[in-house]
Every structure is written in C-alpha cells, then in structure tokens.
Amino acid sequence: xxxxxxxxxxxxxxxxxxxxxxxxxxxxxxxxxxxxxxxxxxxxxxxxxxxxxxxxxxxxxxxxxxxxxxxxxxxxxxxxxxxxxxxxxxxxxxxxxxxxxxxxxxxxxxxxxxxxxxxxxxxxxxxxxxxxxxxxxxxxxxxxxxxxxxxxxxxxxxxxxxxxxxxxxxxxxxxxxxxxxxxxxxxxxxxxxxxxxxxxxxxxxxxxxxxxxxxxxxxxxxxxxxxxxxxxxxxxxxx
Amino acid sequence: xxxxxxxxxxxxxxxxxxxxxxxxxxxxxxxxxxxxxxxxxxxxxxxxxxxxxxxxxxxxxxxxxxxxxxxxxxxxxxxxxxxxxxxxxxxxxxxxxxxxxxxxxxxxxxxxxxxxxxxxxxxxxxxxxxxxxxxxxxxxxxxxxxxxxxxxxxxxxxxxxxxxxxxxxxxxxxxxxxxxxxxxxxxxxxxxxxxxxxxxxxxxxxxxxxxxxxxxxxxxxxxxxxxxxxxxxxxxxxxxxxxxxxxxxxxxxxxxxxxxxxxxxxxxxxxxxxxxxxxxxxxxxxxxxxxxxxxxxxxxxxxxxxxxxxxx
Numbered sequence: 239x240x241x242x243x244x245x246x247x248x249x250x251x252x253x254x255x256x257x258x259x260x261x262x263x264x265x266x267x268x269x270x271x272x273x274x275x276x277x278x279x280x281x282x283x284x285x286x287x288x289x290x291x292x293x294x295x296x297x298x299x300x301x302x303x304x305x306x307x308x309x310x311x312x313x314x315x316x317x318x319x320x321x322x323x324x325x326x327x328x329x330x331x332x333x334x335x336x337x338x339x340x341x342x343x344x345x346x347x348x349x350x351x352x353x354x355x356x357x358x359x360x361x362x363x364x365x366x367x368x369x370x371x372x373x374x375x376x377x378x379x380x381x382x383x384x385x386x387x388x389x390x391x392x393x394x395x396x397x398x399x400x401x402x403x404x405x406x407x408x409x410x411x412x413x414x415x416x417x418x419x420x421x422x423x424x425x426x427x428x429x430x431x432x433x434x435x436x437x438x439x440x441x442x443x444x445x446x447x448x449x450x451x452x453x454x455x456x457x458x459x460x461x462x463x464x465x466x467x468x469x470x471x472x473x474x475x476x477x
Numbered sequence: 478x479x480x481x482x483x484x485x486x487x488x489x490x491x492x493x494x495x496x497x498x499x500x501x502x503x504x505x506x507x508x509x510x511x512x513x514x515x516x517x518x519x520x521x522x523x524x525x526x527x528x529x530x531x532x533x534x535x536x537x538x539x540x541x542x543x544x545x546x547x548x549x550x551x552x553x554x555x556x557x558x559x560x561x562x563x564x565x566x567x568x569x570x571x572x573x574x575x576x577x578x579x580x581x582x583x584x585x586x587x588x589x590x591x592x593x594x595x596x597x598x599x600x601x602x603x604x605x606x607x608x609x610x611x612x613x614x615x616x617x618x619x620x621x622x623x624x625x626x627x628x629x630x631x632x633x634x635x636x637x638x639x640x641x642x643x644x645x646x647x648x649x650x651x652x653x654x655x656x657x658x659x660x661x662x663x664x665x666x667x668x669x670x671x672x673x674x675x676x677x678x679x680x681x682x683x684x685x686x687x688x689x690x691x692x693x694x695x696x697x698x699x700x701x702x703x704x705x706x707x708x709x710x711x712x713x714x715x716x717x718x719x720x721x722x723x724x725x726x727x728x729x730x731x732x733x734x735x736x737x738x739x740x741x742x743x744x745x746x747x748x749x750x751x752x753x754x755x756x757x758x759x760x761x762x763x764x765x766x767x768x769x770x771x772x773x774x775x776x777x778x779x780x781x782x783x784x785x786x787x788x789x
C-alpha cells in the first residue's frame with residue numbers, strides 16, 4: 239500500500255526567490271502533520287500546492303499512488319472530492335446569498351447528481367455530530383456565529399468523505415472556548431473517518447494538541463520534526 | 478491611589494429587535510501603576526467598556542452608572558471638557574494598527590506629531606522619538622523612525638501605535654485587543670513590550686483582550702466578562718491559580734496547553750438573556766435553588782465571583 243500522500247522535493251517560486259524548496263514527506267490515513275511558520279512563511283501556499291489549488295514550480299505530489307502534480311482537467315477533478323480544504327475565513331468561503339442548506343448540500347448535488355432534499359436527509363447524522371440543529375441550515379451565513387459557520391463547513395467537507403483534508407488555520411479567528419469545541423470535533427471526525435490531515439497554524443500550542451509530526455517552514459527551508467523536537471523548537475521561539 | 482473607578486456601568490443599545498444589553502452593572506477599579514486586564518470572548522461586552530471610558534460610544538447608546546478618572550466623574554462630562562483628557566491623559570492603543578496609521582507618513586514623524594502637540598521643542602523631537610521607540614523593543618529605532626508603515630510587519634505596527642499613545646505621556650493607557658491577529662513571534666514581542674512598560678515605566682494600563690495567556694503574563698488584576706457582566710475579578714495570580722467561577726475554569730481548561738477540553742454550549746445572545754444565572758445552561762454544577770434570581774457578585778476578600786457556590 240502506498241502512503242496516502244507522498245510529497246517529493248516540492249518547490250515553489252514566484253520569480254523573486256523561493257517560497258519554499260525541497261519539501262518532502264509522506265502522510266498515512268488517520269495521521270496529522272502540522273505545517274508551522276510565521277506570517278508570510280509560505281505555509282498556506284504549501285497547503286494549496288498539496289491540493290493543486292496552486293501549481294508547484296517543481297517536485298511531485300502523489301495522492302493514493304497517483305502523481306496528481308502531473309494531471310489536469312477532468313482527471314484531477316475526479317480526485318478532488320477525496321481531498322478537501324478548510325479555510326481560515328469560513329465566512330468568505332460560503333456564498334452570502336445562499337442559505338446554508340444550499341451551500342452544504344452543493345458538493346454532493348454536484349458530484350453525485352442527487353436531489354438537494356435527499357442529500358440533506360443523508361447528512362442528518364453528520365449535522366447532529368457537529369452540534370448544529372437542522373433548522374439552522376435555513377439561515378444565511380451572516381445570521382450565524384463564526385463557530386457555527388466553521389461547523390457547517392465541517393458538514394460540507396465531510397459530506398464528501400474525503401481521505402485528505404488540508405486545514406488552513408481553521409480556528410485562528412475563533413474564540414478560545416469555540417476553538418476548543420471546533421478542534422475536538424475535527425479530531426473526532428478524523429478518528430471516525432480515518433482521514434489524513436495537514437494542519438496549518440502559527441500557534442505552537444495548538445500544533446502540540448493536534449499533530450503527530452510538524453514540518454517547520456522558515457525562510458523557504460522545510461524541516462520535519464517529531465513532537466518532542468518541535469516542543470524544543472517552540473520553546474526556543476518563546477525566548 | 479485609584480486612577481480609574483467604574484461603578485455600576487450599564488450600556489444598552491436600543492434596536493428594532495429589542496434592547497441589547499452590552500454591559501450590565503460592571504464595577505471595577507484600576508490603581509495607579511497597575512495593569513488591569515479585562516478578558517472576554519466575542520459578544521461579552523468588553524470593547525463597549527473601553528469605548529465608554531473614552532467617550533467613543535455611538536450616540537444611540539443608553540448609558541448609566543459612573544466612571545471616575547482621578548476622582549473626577551467623566552461619564553457625564555461634556556464632550557468639550559472630555560476632549561482635554563482624551564489623547565492627553567487617557568490614550569487609546571487601537572485594535573487595528575494598520576487602519577490607525579497614516580500610510581504616507583514616516584513612522585518617526587507619526588510619533589513626533591504627538592510630541593509637538595505637547596510642545597516638545599523641535600531640537601528634542603528626534604531624540605524623544607528614539608527614546609520612545611527603544612522602549613518598544615525595536616531593534617533599530619532609527620531605521621524604524623525612517624520607515625513607512627507598510628515597511629513594518631503587523632507586530633511592529635502594533636508596537637508603533639503603542640508608541641504614538643505613549644508620546645502624549647498619558648496617565649492611563651487603554652489597550653484594545655493588542656495581540657489580535659498577530660502570529661506567535663509578534664505576539665511574544667508585544668508581550669515583552671508590555672512587560673517593559675509595566676516594569677520600567679510603571680504605566681497604568683487597562684487592557685481589553687480575548688487572550689488569556691496575555692492576561693496571565695501582564696495583568697496585576699484580571700476581570701472575566703461573560704454576556705455583558707463581570708463574573709470574576711481579582712489578582713491575576715489568584716484567578717489563574719484557583720479560578721472561582723465555572724466559566725473561568727472552563728476557559729482555562731479550553732486552552733491548547735491544558736488539553737483543549739471543550740465547554741458545552743454557547744453564550745446566550747445579549748438581546749434575550751435568561752432570567753437567572755447566564756451561565757446556568759453550560760455549568761457543570763448548576764444550582765437547583767433560586768433559578769430565577771440573578772446571582773450577585775460575592776466578595777471573598779479581594780476576590781469577586783458571581784457564583785452562588787463560591788466560598789473562600
């Protein structure tokens with residue numbers, strides 16, 4: 239069995255210097271790897287390159303054994319439902335003029351061609367699991383709090399049963415107590431679905447709570463650390 | 478000496494969908510040379526308290542209670558009289574540094590402008606500016622003074638707005654969410670800066686934040702806000718060591734370093750608050766008696782806790 243995700247010598251440049259260079263790692267199902275770095279270190283760009291939302295300048299990305307950095311168009315589109323991204327600003331990832339029920343059912347309606355009501359019915363166990371009430375899905379995004387929107391995003395993303403999720407600072411805009419709620423929900427869903435997660439954050443304490451290993455990005459260089467090495471590195475940053 | 482005394486502060490916003498009670502019966506005080514931190518989550522009414530102190534509330538707000546600065550009542554003061562205090566004696570470190578700086582003016586000049594208002598002689602302007610910047614842990618104050626805001630990082634811009642506030646030599650600094658949106662390194666630099674202000678200059682600071690760790694590291698006293706009211710107030714070391722209110726306990730347990738144990742439920746909306754204890758639905762040990770009566774703030778020799786189960 240090949241690893242779920244294998245990254246080899248990945249490299250990205252915008253022409254005026256490297257965003258990152260020589261990024262290599264593998265990730266198995268159920269595992270979480272963290273991407274850590276300060277503002278502007280390129281961790282979000284790396285996350286986007288892993289999902290081919292942005293084209294890397296060099297190197298290879300393998301997903302379930304297929305080299306996805308080589309394919310485009312229809313073939314890539316067929317893989318997309320199995321790899322998903324959670325963004326930092328959930329409120330801008332939802333169409334403000336669509337009720338939540340329309341946004342949340344859209345992926346399955348699109349990928350499977352099912353009816354909306356049918357999909358919504360199927361999603362009920364997931365909606366209960368994230369702690370939302372079905373009636374809240376008849377609201378517009380601006381009528382809900384940040385934590386509620388991020389939970390609704392979780393329903394939308396997990397509806398596709400993805401194998402890989404790239405979470406780009408999913409809780410940095412949320413309150414402490416809401417962050418704890420959303421992250422422990424993410425962990426539960428990950429355990430139940432055996433999902434692989436790439437978790438992007440600049441908070442070393444959140445990293446320590448969420449990840450099995452951490453890749454640190456600093457000035458374009460990528461260093462893979464186990465959790466005890468990372469806690470030593472984070473301690474160094476505190477001084 | 479108390480520099481700031483807030484007593485029974487109520488702030489209500491009338492809206493078409495009813496009254497929003499953003500701040501209810503809030504009472505606390507700040508001693509001279511002390512750092513007082515008010516901690517609260519979104520919708521806890523923390524920013525409204527800062528705005529009330531600075532006379533920056535919208536005209537529609539219904540305000541009652543008392544705010545005394547240096548013994549003088551400021552809540553009912555006329556705008557003309559208050560204008561002599563704001564920016565001179567009481568200065569604000571704003572929440573959004575990028576929106577508060579002039580993008581077309583060099584950073585040093587933005588500090589010097591305030592010094593000119595204090596009639597600092599021209600030949601001393603650059604020296605004074607450098608002195609203020611060095612307090613703020615800028616590695617190269619001269620380079621910073623010659624830069625434009627866009628050339629600084631988010632953390633440096635935040636410290637620069639602090640410098641502008643300090644330039645007026647205020648007796649009270651009000652800092653609104655100083656670490657919001659900063660990454661780990663910038664936040665640490667900001668915490669180190671506030672430490673310097675506290676230890677070397679003995680500034681009186683009222684800080685409003687959602688950042689518990691900042692409160693623990695900087696605060697002499699800390700107040701915890703929930704749904705518009707204070708639920709706990711006391712010396713920071715004691716509050717963090719032995720929290721009295723179940724909400725404070727829940728917040729501390731939800732920190733990543735303490736294992737991120739989630740609290741159940743959400744805050745009640747400010748327009749439809751329940752009758753009794755606002756925290757009742759989320760409390761691990763809800764009271765069985767007096768459900769409809771609102772708990773009072775209990776005094777445990779300098780520790781104030783709004784919970785019937787609290788005892789010293």
